[in-house]
Amino acid sequence: MRARRRRFRAYLGSVVYVLLAMAAVRAEAAAPLKKLSANIPPQPVIDALAAFERDTGLACFFRKDVPADAAGRHSHGTHAGLAAERALEELLSGTGLTYEKLNESGFSIKPRSAPRAAVVESATDDATPTVTVTGTRWEWHVTQEPVAYTPWDSAAMEASGVKGIADVAALTPGADWGFYSSVGSGVYTDLVVRGVTDRHGSATGIFYDEIAIPAARSNTFGRALPPYFDLDRIEVLRGPQGATLGADSQGGAALFVPRQPSLTNFSAVTHAEWAMTERGDPSYELGAAAGGPISDGELGYRVSAWYRTDGGYVNLVNPFTCLPTCTTVDANANEVTTESFRAALTYMTPSAWSITPALTYTAARSRDSPAFFTYLSSPGDGRLDNGSLIPQPFDDRFTLASLKVKGNIREVELDSLTAYYRRLGDLAVDDTESSKWGGWNNPQYPGQPAYPASYRDAVITTAALRQSLFSQELRLLSPVTDHSLTWMAGAYYSRTSDTEAYRVTGQHIPILDDQPLDASNSTTTEQTQLGAFGEVHQRLLAQLTLAAGVRVEWQQYDSHAGPPLFHATWSETLVAPTASLFYEAGGALYNLTVSRGYSPAGVDAALPTCFENPSPYPADTLWSYEVGAKLKLHDGLDYLHAAVFDARWNNGPVATGNCLVTHVPGGAYSRGVELDAQLWLAWDLRSSLSFAYIDARYTDTVAADGQVIVNDGDALGTPPLVASPWNVVGSLERTFWLRGTMSATVRADDAFHSHNGGPFYTGIPSPSPYYAPYIGGNPATNFLNLRATVSLLAFGHSADVALFLNNAFDSQPTLLKRNKGVDISTLYYATTFQPRTLGLAGTVRF
Numbered sequence: 001m002r003a004r005r006r007r008f009r010a011y012l013g014s015v016v017y018v019l020l021a022m023a024a025v026r027a028e029a030a031a032p033l034k035k036l037s038a039n040i041p042p043q044p045v046i047d048a049l050a051a052f053e054r055d056t057g058l059a060c061f062f063r064k065d066v067p068a069d070a071a072g073r074h075s076h077g078t079h080a081g082l083a084a085e086r087a088l089e090e091l092l093s094g095t096g097l098t099y100e101k102l103n104e105s106g107f108s109i110k111p112r113s114a115p116r117a118a119v120v121e122s123a124t125d126d127a128t129p130t131v132t133v134t135g136t137r138w139e140w141h142v143t144q145e146p147v148a149y150t151p152w153d154s155a156a157m158e159a160s161g162v163k164g165i166a167d168v169a170a171l172t173p174g175a176d177w178g179f180y181s182s183v184g185s186g187v188y189t190d191l192v193v194r195g196v197t198d199r200h201g202s203a204t205g206i207f208y209d210e211i212a213i214p215a216a217r218s219n220t221f222g223r224a225l226p227p228y229f230d231l232d233r234i235e236v237l238r239g240p241q242g243a244t245l246g247a248d249s250q251g252g253a254a255l256f257v258p259r260q261p262s263l264t265n266f267s268a269v270t271h272a273e274w275a276m277t278e279r280g281d282p283s284y285e286l287g288a289a290a291g292g293p294i295s296d297g298e299l300g301y302r303v304s305a306w307y308r309t310d311g312g313y314v315n316l317v318n319p320f321t322c323l324p325t326c327t328t329v330d331a332n333a334n335e336v337t338t339e340s341f342r343a344a345l346t347y348m349t350p351s352a353w354s355i356t357p358a359l360t361y362t363a364a365r366s367r368d369s370p371a372f373f374t375y376l377s378s379p380g381d382g383r384l385d386n387g388s389l390i391p392q393p394f395d396d397r398f399t400l401a402s403l404k405v406k407g408n409i410r411e412v413e414l415d416s417l418t419a420y421y422r423r424l425g426d427l428a429v430d431d432t433e434s435s436k437w438g439g440w441n442n443p444q445y446p447g448q449p450a451y452p453a454s455y456r457d458a459v460i461t462t463a464a465l466r467q468s469l470f471s472q473e474l475r476l477l478s479p480v481t482d483h484s485l486t487w488m489a490g491a492y493y494s495r496t497s498d499t500e501a502y503r504v505t506g507q508h509i510p511i512l513d514d515q516p517l518d519a520s521n522s523t524t525t526e527q528t529q530l531g532a533f534g535e536v537h538q539r540l541l542a543q544l545t546l547a548a549g550v551r552v553e554w555q556q557y558d559s560h561a562g563p564p565l566f567h568a569t570w571s572e573t574l575v576a577p578t579a580s581l582f583y584e585a586g587g588a589l590y591n592l593t594v595s596r597g598y599s600p601a602g603v604d605a606a607l608p609t610c611f612e613n614p615s616p617y618p619a620d621t622l623w624s625y626e627v628g629a630k631l632k633l634h635d636g637l638d639y640l641h642a643a644v645f646d647a648r649w650n651n652g653p654v655a656t657g658n659c660l661v662t663h664v665p666g667g668a669y670s671r672g673v674e675l676d677a678q679l680w681l682a683w684d685l686r687s688s689l690s691f692a693y694i695d696a697r698y699t700d701t702v703a704a705d706g707q708v709i710v711n712d713g714d715a716l717g718t719p720p721l722v723a724s725p726w727n728v729v730g731s732l733e734r735t736f737w738l739r740g741t742m743s744a745t746v747r748a749d750d751a752f753h754s755h756n757g758g759p760f761y762t763g764i765p766s767p768s769p770y771y772a773p774y775i776g777g778n779p780a781t782n783f784l785n786l787r788a789t790v791s792l793l794a795f796g797h798s799a800d801v802a803l804f805l806n807n808a809f810d811s812q813p814t815l816l817k818r819n820k821g822v823d824i825s826t827l828y829y830a831t832t833f834q835p836r837t838l839g840l841a842g843t844v845r846f
Contacts, residue, residue, distance in 0.1 A: 034058065034084040040091065041077045041737065048075040048091050049109070056084045059106035060099070066111060070097055074680055079741040079791070082798060085265055086845070090798070093155045101264050150236040150676075157234065158843065159733065160749050161787055161804050163308075164228050165191075165206075165254055170751050170783060172236050173692030173727035174674055175252070191223060193238050195670035195696030195716060195723035196251030196622065196647060203599060203622075205241060205249035208256045209358065211402060211419040214469055214496050215248065224398050224423055226256040227340035227362050229306035230269065230289040233257050238674070239645065240597025240624045242576030243533060243549040246492065250597030250622040250649065259291065261300035261346040261356065266292030268846035273308075275839025278810060279382045281311030281332040283839070290846075291344075302344045310336045313835055314372050319387030320454065322376055326385050333368035333391065353407030363397035371829040379812035379832050388430035389458040398423040411479035418472050425465035431504060431609050432459045433827045434820040438510030450825035459506035459517070461609055467498040484539030492531045492553070499524040500605040523561035523605035523614050530554045535578075545582040550575065555600040561614045566606065568616050574598045576621075589630040597622045597649075604656070617656040617663045622649030641676040648699075655702075655709055664710050664718075664761060666700035685734045692727040698761070710761040715777070719760045720816045722777045726754035742792040748784065755780045772819045772826060781815070783833060784808040798845040803838075810836035 040051045049060045062070075078090040088099050088107060099107040150172050152162065162168055169175040169191075176192040191204035206213045208226035215223055228234070234256055241249040268290035275283045291302030312332035321327040344358035369392045372384040398421060405416040432452045439449025440457045452458070475490035503520035535549030556571035578595035604615040628643035647670045656663045672694040679687050696716035702709055715722050733747040756777030763771075789802040817830040 036078065036080050036082050036084065036087040038080050039077065039737070039741070040075075040087070042735065043075060043077065045070065045073050045075045045092070045095055045097065048077065052084075052088060052091060056087075058084055060088075061106060061108050063108050063110045066097065066109060070095070070111075073097070076735065079743070079798070081741050086267075086798065089267075094153060096151075150238070152234040152236070154231060154233065157228070157231070158800075158802075159745070159747055159787070159789070160731070161785055161802075161806065161841075162228065162234075165225055165234075168234055168236065168254070171690075171729050171731075171749060173676075173690045173729050174238050174672070174694065175236060176723050176753070191254075192717075192721075192723050193236075193252030194645065194647060194672065195694040196649075197696075197717045197721065197723065203248065203251040203597075205245055205247075205253035206256075207245070207253060208360070208400065209258050209402060210404075210417055211400065211421070211471065212246065212248075212469075212494070213398075213400075213421070214467065214498075216425075216465055216467060216498055216500065224362075224396060224425075225364070227306060227338070227342070227360070228256070229271070229287045229340060230259050230302075230304040230342065231256060232259045239593070239626060240576075240578075240595045240622055240647070242597040243535065243551045243578040243595060246531065246533075246551060246553065246576075247529065247555070247574075248599050250599060250620070250647075258342060258344075258360075259289065259302055259304075261291050261302040261344050263293050263297050263300040263346060263348055266290075266846070268292075269843060271841070271843045273839060273841040275311075275804075275806075275837050277311055277313050277837045278835040279384075280313030280835060281335060283311045283837070284309055285841075298348050300346045302342075304340070304342045306341075307339045308337070310338075310834075312336075312367065312370075314368075314370050314384045314386050316368055316391060317376065317385045317387055319373070319376060319389075319452075322385075322387070326376060326387070330368065330391065333386070334370040335367045336364065337366075338362070338364045349407075351407070353405065356404040358400075358402050358404075360400045361397070363395075365396075366394045368392055370831055372831070374814065374817065374828040374830050377830075379814055382812070382835070384832065389432050389452065389455055390428065390430050390460055392428050392430055394425070394427045396423070396425040408479075413475075413477040413479075415475040415477065416473070417475075419469070421467075421469040421471075423465065423467040425463075425467075427463045427465075429461045429463065430458065431461045431820065432457055432506075433825065434459075434609075435825045436511075436609070437506070440510060448826055450820065450827040456508055457506075459504065459509070459609075461502060461504045464501045465498065466501075467496070469494060469496045471495075485536065487534065487536045488549075489534040490532070492529065492533065494529045496527045496529075497524065502606075502608050504608045519608040521561060521563060521606045521608050523559065523566075523603065525557055525559040525603050525605075527555070527557045527600070527602070529600070543584045545584075547580040547582070548578065550577040555619070557600070557602055559603040559614060559616070561606045564613065566613050568603060568614070570601050570616065572601065572619060574600065574619060574621070587632045591626075591628045593624075593626045593628070595624050595626075597624070615656050618652040620649055620651050622647055624648075639676075639678055641674075643674045644672075645674070646671040655704060664698070664702075666698055666702045666710060668696070668698050668716050670694060670696035670716065670723075685732065687733075688731045690727075690729045694723050694725055694727075696723050708764055711759070711764065713759070714761045715756055715758045717760075719756075719758070719762060719776050720778050720818060722756045722758075722760070724753040724778070725756055726752075728752045738790075742790065745789045745791070747787045747789075749787075750782065750784045752782045753778070753780065772824055772828075774826075774828075775818055778815050779813050781811065781813050781833075782809070783811060800841075800843045802841045802843075804841065806837040806839070807833050807835060 034056050036055055038055060040048055053060055073095045075091050075095060076093060078087045092098055097109055099109055101107055152168055160171060174194050193204050196203045206223055213224055236254055238252045241253050245253055270288045273285040285308040287306035289304035293300045312334040314334045315328050316330040316333040317326035317328055340362040342360045344356060346354055346356045348354050369386060371386060373387040376385040376387050377383050400421050402419040407414055433450045435449040437459060440453040442451040442453040445451040471494035473490060473492045478487045499522060501522040506517045508514050509517045531551055531553030533551035537547045539545050552575050554573050558569045560567045576596045576598055580591055580593040583590045598621045601619045602617060606614040624645060624647040626643055626645040631640040650667045651663055652665050655665050675691040677689050698710050698714045698716060699712055701712045729751045731749045735743055735745045737743050758776060785806045786808050787802055787804040789800050791800045812832045814830045815832055817828050819825040819828050
């Protein structure tokens with residue numbers, strides 16, 4: 001507790017320092033700004049900008065690369081009294097547009113996600129969506145996918161109370177991103193898009209500031225998750241991204257885009273939050289960020305500091321005193337603390353080359369696991385008890401340093417991105433609850449070897465991950481012209497090193513005749529990737545565009561472990577092409593896309609608890625076929641997107657893995673449909689509805705040693721890590737204009753995920769059952785969040801105060817139920833939603 005308070009005071013001091021620094025910089029660099037004299041109500045962008053011009057006398061010009069339908073998009077409006085640039089920012093929030101200051105008299109309006117753009121313009125006169133090619137490596141692909149792309153800008157994240165990737169996934173149909181904690185501290189991740197799952201989540205890529213955040217080998221420690229504070233947006237891409245993003249993105253990717261330094265405009269934000277969870281501890285958050293010009297047009301900065309504590313709600317108890325209730329050892333033990341710091345600087349040279357170094361540090365610490373023992377708990381009654389014999393803390397932190405350089409060589413843009421990533425993870429796990437130790441003859445549970453009889457039976461595994469990554473990417477982009485052909489070409493190199501070290505200890509092990517155990521081993525894998533990629537967009541006819549690309553990548557790994565001595569190496573070349581046809585007609589954009597994704601070969605680390613060597617696994621590749629449409633039906637409907645997809649891939653000829661990870665062989669498919677609509681109703685009432693259906697199954701019956709290990713038609717994945725077939729997410733939002741410069745917004749977000757009924761390969765009978773009985777997919781769930789926000793002008797700055805109620809119905813389903821490892825133990829762990837949480841949040845923007 002004292003250490004936590006010290007960290008909180010340190011971050012509070014950092015926030016105060018940031019506020020003082022940004023005030024000093026602003027006082028030095030900012031020039032007098034015009035103020036808006038009257039409210040601008042919600043209306044189409046073109047009308048809102050006209051009102052802005054009349055009020056301020058400042059001109060707004062649409063750049064040529066702004067889509068033809070952008071002028072009719074809906075603006076939320078803004079308040080009187082705001083500085084002109086701040087008012088313009090609010091007018092364009094959520095429209096996909098942003099601005100660039102031209103001079104003291106005007107601004108240019110441009111696409112928000114296009115720092116550099118080449119446009120394939122529509123030949124029609126109506127408001128037809130256009131195909132835009134943009135500069136960063138994923139933005140090329142985003143515009144090819146009018147359906148399979150879900151952007152979450154900062155305003156949308158704040159409106160829905162998003163606190164990280166799990167919240168984004170809960171509100172994004174087709175994405176199942178959970179954290180299964182039945183083997184320890186809740187850091188193992190299950191990141192699945194469109195049902196594509198292998199190696200417990202490595203089929204989904206995670207990127208921060210264009211840099212791939214690698215998974216540990218076999219995802220032993222799950223995924224390192226970037227901070228969400230001071231983000232410009234999070235983008236979710238559905239479908240394979242191999243041609244543009246490279247390896248480990250067969251199902252899709254999540255892209256975290258932080259705010260960048262500005263050379264012209266100062267901006268800052270402070271945020272504070274407090275919340276109380278029923279039957280749990282309070283949560284609180286504090287963060288601040290600021291950025292702007294140090295030397296106008298030449299040097300700019302962006303800094304942020306953030307601290308958050310999520311209060312626990314699962315008790316660590318003494319499992320031997322549970323008649324009728326358990327003695328609490330540590331109440332609400334699953335507290336999680338997250339903190340981050342980021343600093344970036346941009347220098348624009350006299351020859352118009354930009355140089356941006358950046359440094360990000362993030363740390364996440366959990367005091368204990370969020371898992372509860374099902375035989376000791378009753379979620380419906382609010383009793384969540386963890387009967388582990390030891391606390392299971394986890395400490396995960398990483399540092400990411402990067403250098404971006406951008407400039408033009410004879411009208412061709414050259415982009416260079418250099419990155420170094422270092423991750424340290426430390427974990428303690430109670431490994432007592434497994435039948436592999438022989439059992440402890442607990443008199444309360446005869447014949448159930450996973451139920452220890454006393455604390456002297458404790459078996460403890462400590463694990464340490466040390467991971468580093470160096471990467472270099474170069475891209476060339478065609479000049480911005482009106483020509484029908486645009487292109488991009490690049491090269492990529494990375495070298496990743498990760499070491500997993502384990503030690504397992506116990507004083508009284510039944511299979512060792514009650515003798516002590518002290519075993520350890522370590523696995524180090526070095527992986528090298530060297531690739532080239534390219535993409536072209538060609539206008540074939542007035543309404544038909546072809547986009548095609550390919551990535552060719554050479555992969556090599558070298559892995560060694562001991563004791564016992566183990567060494568393995570492998571190399572191969574993988575190819576990932578993509579091709580799309582776009583057809584524009586009648587105010588709609590249709591697409592047909594074929595693409596390939598891949599994941600390289602690797603090694604599952606040796607685990608002393610399994611008494612086995614490391615296990616190499618092969619590469620897997622996936623082909624995806626998609627037909628989509630982006631429709632604009634009438635003025636009230638912002639958009640209607642629809643897609644049908646079919647993905648097919650093969651996990652290799654034989655089963656591989658260890659006692660915690662199984663790579664089931666054979667072919668598989670994932671097919672489904674997605675629908676996404678947004679509608680502005682009467683009285684400024686906004687609604688959205690997203691729907692996805694996914695059917696993911698194995699396509700081969702595979703046997704080993706005469707025993708069937710998977711059947712044709714079995715649901716894809718190892719339960720409970722299986723995709724939900726039906727996903728429906730809906731929201732309602734209404735804004736009320738109050739007196740003066742004040743408005744109020746109320747919003748409801750509801751997410752439904754259905755049960756996956758299998759059948760599952762873990763249910764196949766065998767002479768000696770390998771999997772525990774009674775493990776299946778999660779039950780159907782429904783999760784409702786409510787939020788009311790008051791926005792006002794305070795001392796010339798924008799301020800929001802929000803009252804929120806998460807999990808409004810206090811839903812407590814038993815989720816991710818499983819046992820320790822893959823054995824016949826019936827001592828089950830599970831997790832559930834955080835209980836109903838009421839909170840207050842405040843945000844001030846400068």
